[in-house]
Amino acid sequence: MIGIIIQGFLLSGLYALIAVGFTMIFSVGRVLNLAYGVYIMLGGYVYYVLAQVLSLPKIPSFLGAVLAGVAFGISTYLFLVRRLEDNPIAVEISTLILAVVMQAVIILVFSPAPRSMWPLVPGVIHLFGVTISKNIFLAMIVSWLVLGALLVFVHKTQLGRAIRAVSMDTKGSLISGIDSSKINIVTWALSGALGAIAGVFFATYTQLDPAMWVFPLIIAVAVVIVGGIGSIMGSLVAAHIVGFLETITTGVIAPELRGVFTLLLIIVILIIVPKGLLGREEI
Amino acid sequence: MKKTLLLWAIFAGLMCLLPLFASSGTLRVFIFANFLAIFAMSWDILSGYTGYISFGHPFLIGIAGYTTAMLTRHLGTPLFLSMPLAVLVTMAGGTLFFFPALRTRGTYFALVTLAFMEVTYGLMQVVKPSLTGGTRGLSGLPLLVTGAIPNYYLSFFVMFLIALGLWALTRSGLGTALSAIRMDEDAVKSAGLSTSKLKLFAFMLSALVAGIGGALYTHYLGSISPRGMFDINFLFTILIAALIGGEQSIVGPILGAYFLTFLLEYLRPYIPGAWRFLLYGVIALVVYYYAPKGLYSIFQAGANRFGKKTRRNGQYGQTT
Amino acid sequence: MAKLLDVQSFTKKFGGLFAVYDLSFHVDEGESLGLIGPNGSGKTTTFNMIMRELKQDEGEIYFEGKEISRYSTHERVKMGISRTYQIPRPFREMSVTKNIRVGIMPDEIIRIISMNSQSDTEREIGKSVGFKEHALAMYPRELSMGDLRRLELARALATNPKLLLLDEVFAGLTVREISELSELLKKKRKEGLTFIIVSHDLKTLAPLVDRVVVVNFGQLIADGSFEDVIANKKVKEAYLGK
Numbered sequence: 001m002i003g004i005i006i007q008g009f010l011l012s013g014l015y016a017l018i019a020v021g022f023t024m025i026f027s028v029g030r031v032l033n034l035a036y037g038v039y040i041m042l043g044g045y046v047y048y049v050l051a052q053v054l055s056l057p058k059i060p061s062f063l064g065a066v067l068a069g070v071a072f073g074i075s076t077y078l079f080l081v082r083r084l085e086d087n088p089i090a091v092e093i094s095t096l097i098l099a100v101v102m103q104a105v106i107i108l109v110f111s112p113a114p115r116s117m118w119p120l121v122p123g124v125i126h127l128f129g130v131t132i133s134k135n136i137f138l139a140m141i142v143s144w145l146v147l148g149a150l151l152v153f154v155h156k157t158q159l160g161r162a163i164r165a166v167s168m169d170t171k172g173s174l175i176s177g178i179d180s181s182k183i184n185i186v187t188w189a190l191s192g193a194l195g196a197i198a199g200v201f202f203a204t205y206t207q208l209d210p211a212m213w214v215f216p217l218i219i220a221v222a223v224v225i226v227g228g229i230g231s232i233m234g235s236l237v238a239a240h241i242v243g244f245l246e247t248i249t250t251g252v253i254a255p256e257l258r259g260v261f262t263l264l265l266i267i268v269i270l271i272i273v274p275k276g277l278l279g280r281e282e283i
Numbered sequence: 284m285k286k287t288l289l290l291w292a293i294f295a296g297l298m299c300l301l302p303l304f305a306s307s308g309t310l311r312v313f314i315f316a317n318f319l320a321i322f323a324m325s326w327d328i329l330s331g332y333t334g335y336i337s338f339g340h341p342f343l344i345g346i347a348g349y350t351t352a353m354l355t356r357h358l359g360t361p362l363f364l365s366m367p368l369a370v371l372v373t374m375a376g377g378t379l380f381f382f383p384a385l386r387t388r389g390t391y392f393a394l395v396t397l398a399f400m401e402v403t404y405g406l407m408q409v410v411k412p413s414l415t416g417g418t419r420g421l422s423g424l425p426l427l428v429t430g431a432i433p434n435y436y437l438s439f440f441v442m443f444l445i446a447l448g449l450w451a452l453t454r455s456g457l458g459t460a461l462s463a464i465r466m467d468e469d470a471v472k473s474a475g476l477s478t479s480k481l482k483l484f485a486f487m488l489s490a491l492v493a494g495i496g497g498a499l500y501t502h503y504l505g506s507i508s509p510r511g512m513f514d515i516n517f518l519f520t521i522l523i524a525a526l527i528g529g530e531q532s533i534v535g536p537i538l539g540a541y542f543l544t545f546l547l548e549y550l551r552p553y554i555p556g557a558w559r560f561l562l563y564g565v566i567a568l569v570v571y572y573y574a575p576k577g578l579y580s581i582f583q584a585g586a587n588r589f590g591k592k593t594r595r596n597g598q599y600g601q602t603t
Numbered sequence: 604m605a606k607l608l609d610v611q612s613f614t615k616k617f618g619g620l621f622a623v624y625d626l627s628f629h630v631d632e633g634e635s636l637g638l639i640g641p642n643g644s645g646k647t648t649t650f651n652m653i654m655r656e657l658k659q660d661e662g663e664i665y666f667e668g669k670e671i672s673r674y675s676t677h678e679r680v681k682m683g684i685s686r687t688y689q690i691p692r693p694f695r696e697m698s699v700t701k702n703i704r705v706g707i708m709p710d711e712i713i714r715i716i717s718m719n720s721q722s723d724t725e726r727e728i729g730k731s732v733g734f735k736e737h738a739l740a741m742y743p744r745e746l747s748m749g750d751l752r753r754l755e756l757a758r759a760l761a762t763n764p765k766l767l768l769l770d771e772v773f774a775g776l777t778v779r780e781i782s783e784l785s786e787l788l789k790k791k792r793k794e795g796l797t798f799i800i801v802s803h804d805l806k807t808l809a810p811l812v813d814r815v816v817v818v819n820f821g822q823l824i825a826d827g828s829f830e831d832v833i834a835n836k837k838v839k840e841a842y843l844g845k
Contacts, residue, residue: 032390034397083572089334089465092393093526094571096338100519101564108558211515214401221394256409259402266395270383456708456718459697463705466694473654474706475680475762484712 003130004244004251010132012243013140014201016147018216019223019235021194027167027229028187031088034095035076036220037213038102039069039192043199044208045106048117058120066196073192074185082184099213106210114209120200139201146197150190151232163187222262226269228276237278241265291447298439307431314431316544317438318500321445323524323536325492328449329485331530332458334465335389339381339396340521342403343490345512347373347497349407352421352507353414362427366498373494374487385482404513420508427502434503441499442537445492450533452488461485462531516560523567529579538578606665607632607766607797608653608684613662615648615821622648623821626662630766635798637812637829639805641841645821646801647689650768654686655679666766681710683765687755687772693743700725700739702754706761725761732757733783749780756787767791769800773807781807805833817841 018040025033046068050061080098084090119135127137154160162178163186195216202216219242227238242262249261269276302310322344330336351369354360360368384395408418415421428437452458460481463471471478501507511517520543528539543563550559574581609629615622623645630636638646651657653664655676664671666682674682694702703725708715729739732753743751752772759767769788773781781804788811792798802808808815808829815832817825819841825832832838 026390032393034393080568089336089389090571090575092336092390093522094568096522097519097564097567097571100515101561101568103515104558104561104564108561214397214515217394218398218401221398224394225391256406259398259405263398263402266398267380267383270387270391270395274383274387452716456704456715457712459701459704460708460715463694463697466696467692469656469676470692470694471705472676473656473680473686474708474758475677475685476705476708476710477675477677480710480712 002128004247006127006130006132007251008240008244008247010136010140011247012240013143014136014198014205015219015223015243016236016239017143017194017198018202019220019227019239020147020150020232021191021198022217022220023224023229023235024163024187024191024194026224028163029081029085029184031081031085031091032095033076033081033188033191034092034217035099035102035213036095036191036195037215037217038099039072039195040199040202040216041102041106041210041213042068042072043196044117044203044212045110046196047200048115048203048208052118062120062197062200065200066193069192069194069196069199070189071192073188073190073195076192077184077188081188082181103210103213110208110210112210114207116207117204119204135201135204139205142197142201146194147232147236150194154232159186218259218262222266225266225276228278231278234276234278238276291450295443298443299436302432302435310431310435312544312548314434314438314503316541317435317442318496318503319520319524319544320442320537320540321492321496321499322521323528323540324442324445324449324533325489325496326521326525327530327533327536328453328461328492329489331525331532331536332453332461332465333389333482333485335385335482336393337381337396337489338393338518338522339377339399340489340493341513341517342396342400343373343377343493344497344500344517345403345407345507345509346376347494348501348507348512349415349421351498352424352501355425355502356421356423357414362425362502366502369498370491370494373497374490377490377493378483378487381486382483385486386479400513400515400518404509407509407513416508418509420506420510422506424502424505424507426505427499438499438503441495445495446533446537449488449492453533457481457484465531519560519563523563526567527570527577529577529582532577532579535577535579538582542578605632605668606630607634607667608799609665610649610653611663611665613649613652613664614660615645615652615657616660621821623652623659623818626818626821626823628816628823628826630797630799632765633795633797634814635792635800635812637808637815638799638801638818639803639808639815640818640824644818644841646818647770648821649818650686650770650799650801653679653684653768677710680762680764683763684768685759685762685764685766686768687752687759687770689771689774691743691748691751691755693746693751693754693758695743698740698742699729699734699746699754699757702743703728703757703761706758728757728761732760732787747780748775749777749784752776752780752784756784760791764796766797766799769798769802771801771803773802773804785811 021039022033022036025031025036043065047061047065050056050064051058076095076098080094081091084094119133121134121138123134124131125134125137154164163183165176165178166180166183198216203212206212222242223235223238226241227234242265245261245265246258250258301313322340326337326340347369350372351365354365354368355362380399381392381396384392407415428434460471460476464478464481468478524539524543525536526539527542528537529535547559550562554562570577606629611627613623613626626645626649638649640646648657652659655674666684671679671682694705707724708718726739734750734753734757738750743754746754756772773784776784785807788798792811800808800811812829814827815829816823817832817838824837824841825835
């Protein structure tokens, strides 16, 4: 029981990070970035190359992974999305195509076989009589730190507040003189960074796989639908609901049924509360 | 109108004569193209028209395939029963799972369908392998007809009838209403139309076609597996076929399906596996960027220019 | 005279701000009501609530004596309320006639499919709002603002409304376009159509309305004839400041 609770919290932290990176673009740019999972994938693979293949020390490898995420995020926006901005359907489709293309690229560079990654911090610790890997524990700590920093950024800095303004009302913020292009670049960069950070941990938690970009998307979907759009708090709460649901499913019911209850939850929420539990927008 | 019917007739005529010239290998490529065309059309009637992008068509096709496969394998159900049942199950199941998302917004719908497909892929491999065949799936299923030529005619006629049916529907007010949803759904509501009803109808049409295609395809191949049905590559192929061919046109997906299938065949000896998807993706992105209306629009533009030339020849100095 | 639309105590809050507060007014059958007020006073929000594009936080709405809060946008349109938008929303990839056709379409799939695609109804409606024959085949990107507003009107009229909500329908028009549109509205008024017209252009509005309702900061501040309202001290303060 305690094990489930602890595991739930650990996983939810990571899920929250994944979800927030995704919903940022959704709230600010009103577009669906289906290539978001690629940032996670890149984070994992780049860290792998830097730390395991090239044997660089951990911190620079980590930063390298984050940089890769940021670079890819900004590139996706500048070269693909910006031109298609007023056609959200085109963005949906082209980001999906981009994701599949990147999957093919990863297969070509790394081979389609999944690989295991060494944990960032090996070993286990004992908490309340439960054994948990230090790696996952670190993942949760880092996730919370990053999310905390993000909350501060978004509420206390001018750039952050500008981002919030755009996410609430694009037209209004444009009239107030906010440069939407700059905001978008920052948002996509942040999204890439968050995704990459999540990716490094996610890859150690599961494994490296050219198709690993899909699952984080599903987590993000679940959190968006359950929590609604418009607040980071909403995403945090929803991430915990989803995280615990998954932990209980895999731990208590059956590991194979992993995504099923999440999907059922999605449908139930869509039927009863389409706006999401804490959503701000009218559907 | 008459000119288009004539074009359809010519198309059908040419395709019927094909087996006289083509080897059975080529015919098999055409068979695959026909099935892909069916799937691409089923995608187009929903996603191309209403703009609710579905990433869940493999899910629908897969339900149909697995239903008929399991019925024939485990219960010995005859094909004339198992296949219609499979189609009904697809329509019912699809509506049950996707309608809640369809009712809301296009973005939610896209995400939910993607999630479904992914989870089903995992599920089908592990849940009740005795029924579903697990990772390897089921094989040795009864075939509807045997041989390249009969299968060719069957796949072509089914594809052709579906094409005619969908084409006629979209030329009616239904096509206008559905494409209006894509342009501005709220404005459609303020014009007094229930968009939920329209979307549901488009979805059921789409599921119907996908179900028919899925059931037939399964009994052409004689086997079914999660890999072939529920994975991203299958989705990708259908999507690209519809997009390259030209969304919102019914004819476009047919063109796209043929184009993609033959491209695949032509490149197969030169380009190994993963490169192909890279190539598809790049081609798709390029086409989408520069000719978003797809091959069909290029085709139409050419036909228009041809029409103008003949008209100019007919009447002095008068062009329309 | 029967009340066609009766709005009672409409309240709508956005975050901490009341866009509309305790707003009540009515329109009688055949009446033409002006809805005026400074920028941001809640006029469009009120229209949005009448059309159920937004849900009111509090308050009731009666149409033809029946409370309609639970009905969705398209259901209200079917009951007989239609609107135009401040910024026209034509279907961009459809011609004028096709745009109007969407308005004509009945809300039944079978009838939509069996609809005669070359009917004259949409052309007549198009011409009745002033489109010339050759303009009917044009696309929204080729139309002037005046024509776009005409198209909005045509599409709204195509739904056969009893009550028509016009949101800033004169904005961005040339003098000639304004006078043509005014004439058109006067004609419709004579035919018995009920209107609520939102407009900043008080001079154009005056001859078109029987009564005027004034809102400021989401609240009702005056309700009466045009002359009475214009002379009202609170109204003057709202527009000109104290």
